[in-house]
Amino acid sequence: xxxxxxxxxxxxxxxxxxxxxxxxxxxxxxxxxxxxxxxxxxxxxxxxxxxxxxxxxxxxxxxxxxxxxxxxxxxxxxxxxxxxxxxxxxxxxxxxxxxxxxxxxxxxxxxxxxxxxxxxxxxxxxxxxxxxxxxxxxxxxxxxxxxxxxxxxxxxxxxxxxxxxxxxxxxxxxxxxxxxxxxxxxxxxxxxxxxxxxxxxxxxxxxxxxxxxxxxxxxxxxxxxxxxxxxxxxxxxxxxxxxxxxxxxxxxxxxxxxxxxxxxxxx
Numbered sequence: 001x002x003x004x005x006x007x008x009x010x011x012x013x014x015x016x017x018x019x020x021x022x023x024x025x026x027x028x029x030x031x032x033x034x035x036x037x038x039x040x041x042x043x044x045x046x047x048x049x050x051x052x053x054x055x056x057x058x059x060x061x062x063x064x065x066x067x068x069x070x071x072x073x074x075x076x077x078x079x080x081x082x083x084x085x086x087x088x089x090x091x092x093x094x095x096x097x098x099x100x101x102x103x104x105x106x107x108x109x110x111x112x113x114x115x116x117x118x119x120x121x122x123x124x125x126x127x128x129x130x131x132x133x134x135x136x137x138x139x140x141x142x143x144x145x146x147x148x149x150x151x152x153x154x155x156x157x158x159x160x161x162x163x164x165x166x167x168x169x170x171x172x173x174x175x176x177x178x179x180x181x182x183x184x185x186x187x188x189x190x191x192x193x194x195x196x197x198x199x200x201x202x203x204x205x206x207x208x209x210x211x212x213x214x215x216x217x218x219x220x221x222x223x224x225x226x227x228x229x230x231x232x233x234x235x236x237x238x239x240x241x242x243x244x245x246x247x248x249x250x251x252x253x254x255x256x257x258x259x260x261x262x263x264x265x266x267x
Contacts, residue, residue, distance in 0.1 A: 024066040028091045030098055031059050038118040038138065039096040048102075048109035049129025049147070054117040054136035060098050064089045067108040067128070120156075130165070137173075148187075157251075158182065166190065166260075170267070174199060179252040188260040191253070195266045198250030203242045203264075205257045212264040216244035 035058035066087050088103040102109050108128045120138035123131055130147040137155045148165035155173035161183040170192040182189050203210045255262050
């Protein structure tokens, strides 16, 4: 039965691509091997943006669009270069794991992907786009180099980092007994938690501040002493981390920024 579903996915994909090449848009509809169980999505882009939205469905629907760019008419030996302007997008599904492939190393692509609400996401982008996630419950590993990461109405665990962009996450629930790590080098980290969430915050910003509207119980950490038995020396190191417990404490949320503020909001 799984083999039939797998072949059907590529039949739907191939049919739509043949009709969509004229306007540089493509849609891939990927049935899942077991639609009643949670799934997993993996996407990597060099140029472009990723938008993932959870919905009440049983398929992964991928809409791809090539970003418009200025047309240049390069010539060589009196001949004009002609580009097809078509997209190269593929999707592979096996045991509810969907991997999306593109030629984003050659052109900038926008991906809008609808997934069932219980789905884990592994997303990464490098240039010319942001990553957004809405209405999904799962485990998330998100990376962006030159763009923002925005996650809205999500639940589960998040490990996310961006180099040149803001990191903004709004949780409707966090997973107990599972730690999270969030980092942004050159911008703010802004997270929103439910008022009754239990969490332990570990936050540090080298050139920014830490803000919250939670009644957070702060903890003081003793200076860290490092010793070297070979040279018989020791070093006292004071780490400028903020440690605090929300509603008695819970899973650790580690947040670090170099050139940005860290904001923890209650909703």
